[in-house]
Amino acid sequence: MKLAKFDYQVPRSLIEACVLLEEMDGKALAIAGGTDLMLPMKERLKVPECLVDLRAIPDLTAISYGVQGELQIGALVTLRHLASEPTVKRNYPALARAALKVATAQIQAMGTVGGNLCQDCLCLYYNQSVGSKHGLERCHKAGGDVCHTVKGSKECWATYCSDLAPILLVLGAQVKVVDSIGEKIIPLKDLYTGNGKQPQTLRPGQLVTQIIVPLQGPKSQNIYLKLRVRKTIDYPALGVAVSATQAGAGQKVSVGLTGVDKRPLLIEEISREGLFGDEEIEFLVQKAYTIARPLNNLRDFTPKYRKDMVKVYVQSALEQALQLAER
Ligand SMILES: Cc1cc2nc3c(=O)[nH]c(=O)nc-3n(C[C@H](O)[C@H](O)[C@H](O)COP(=O)(O)OP(=O)(O)OC[C@H]3O[C@@H](n4cnc5c(N)ncnc54)[C@H](O)[C@@H]3O)c2cc1C
Numbered sequence: 001m002k003l004a005k006f007d008y009q010v011p012r013s014l015i016e017a018c019v020l021l022e023e024m025d026g027k028a029l030a031i032a033g034g035t036d037l038m039l040p041m042k043e044r045l046k047v048p049e050c051l052v053d054l055r056a057i058p059d060l061t062a063i064s065y066g067v068q069g070e071l072q073i074g075a076l077v078t079l080r081h082l083a084s085e086p087t088v089k090r091n092y093p094a095l096a097r098a099a100l101k102v103a104t105a106q107i108q109a110m111g112t113v114g115g116n117l118c119q120d121c122l123c124l125y126y127n128q129s130v131g132s133k134h135g136l137e138r139c140h141k142a143g144g145d146v147c148h149t150v151k152g153s154k155e156c157w158a159t160y161c162s163d164l165a166p167i168l169l170v171l172g173a174q175v176k177v178v179d180s181i182g183e184k185i186i187p188l189k190d191l192y193t194g195n196g197k198q199p200q201t202l203r204p205g206q207l208v209t210q211i212i213v214p215l216q217g218p219k220s221q222n223i224y225l226k227l228r229v230r231k232t233i234d235y236p237a238l239g240v241a242v243s244a245t246q247a248g249a250g251q252k253v254s255v256g257l258t259g260v261d262k263r264p265l266l267i268e269e270i271s272r273e274g275l276f277g278d279e280e281i282e283f284l285v286q287k288a289y290t291i292a293r294p295l296n297n298l299r300d301f302t303p304k305y306r307k308d309m310v311k312v313y314v315q316s317a318l319e320q321a322l323q324l325a326e327r
């Protein structure tokens with residue numbers, strides 16, 4: 001299917017991009033790698049009057065370190081760049097591996113970290129071209145008044161499926177958000193609304209410019225596990241990230257999930273004086289199982305299977321991360 005006509009702007013500065021997007025008040029969209037945006041545009045699910053290409057803006061493609069050793073990832077850094085950067089591979093290996101689990105090598109070469117976090121939620125009933133919908137009534141996400149996934153619901157339950165969000169959440173990441181007035185740094189979890197229709201809290205004219213990941217202690221270990229049918233191209237039907245840190249005689253653990261709700265989920269840091277045993281692991285497994293709400297709007301696996309797999313994947317990720325942290 002051919003794209004509809006749209007205006008195309010290539011601002012040379014961040015402020016120019018923010019002002020353009022703000023003035024168009026939702027009728028213009030930012031584009032980075034375009035791997036998330038192009039398909040819905042071809043399917044006429046998104047019909048922006050203008051695309052604002054962020055790729056000519058300087059300084060958004062760098063990976064650097066701050067004064068406290070924190071990792072600073074420019075929003076336009078590609079997934080391939082992130083995964084191949086030697087210091088990221090050494091200091092944040094699970095993050096580098098998560099980037100390599102996104103889609104395919106081609107998408108990793110084009111897709112950016114900012115675009116990955118700002119990607120749209122998915123739903124089988126929505127992500128089809130207009131012609132394939134066979135008379136389905138327009139749902140909330142398409143501007144209508146019904147939901148085909150959760151019948152009778154007044155809200156959209158489309159599923160958020162970024163592979164990077166859960167690992168960045170357990171690493172304690174923050175994002176820098178810039179607009180025409182200034183900038184702010186917010187915890188990554190505050191980037192998400194929990195509404196499948198409009199997943200990010202950004203207003204028109206606000207852009208993510210940097211992802212900031214705190215320096216991890218020497219005794220901190222992270223794992224990301226992804227459930228999918230094929231070893232490539234598939235979105236996560238479930239993604240589980242765990243961070244485990246040995247702090248003196250005690251341990252700290254946090255768990256992140258993707259593919260099982262309208263936003264990425266985080267079980268925030270839980271500490272224990274001694275080592276995590278079976279009881280603590282079971283507590284976290286149950287907690288993850290309770291908060292995960294997989295629905296029948298993704299292509300692969302049944303919601304029940306995905307929910308059952310939450311237990312298996314969280315247990316496995318916890319055991320692996322805790323074992324590594326104890327070494
Ligand atoms: C076949 C296929 C398979 C895929 N599989 C996966 C997968 O397994 N895992 C996964 O996580 N993703 C997957 N994706 C989604 C997508 O390709 C990746 O998430 C990619 O990283 C998106 O980055 P991008 O730069 O291409 O985003 P774009 O398409 O350029 O942008 C995505 C959205 O974010 C907004 N945006 C982009 N940059 C910014 C910014 N700096 N500030 C504010 N808003 C911004 C855009 O306006 C747009 O709404 C898949 C896509 C396809 C087509």
Ligand code: SF4
Nearest residue numbers: 123139147148156157
């Ligand atoms: S969850 Fe419901 S409202 Fe949202 S895209 Fe799917 S069918 Fe539409």
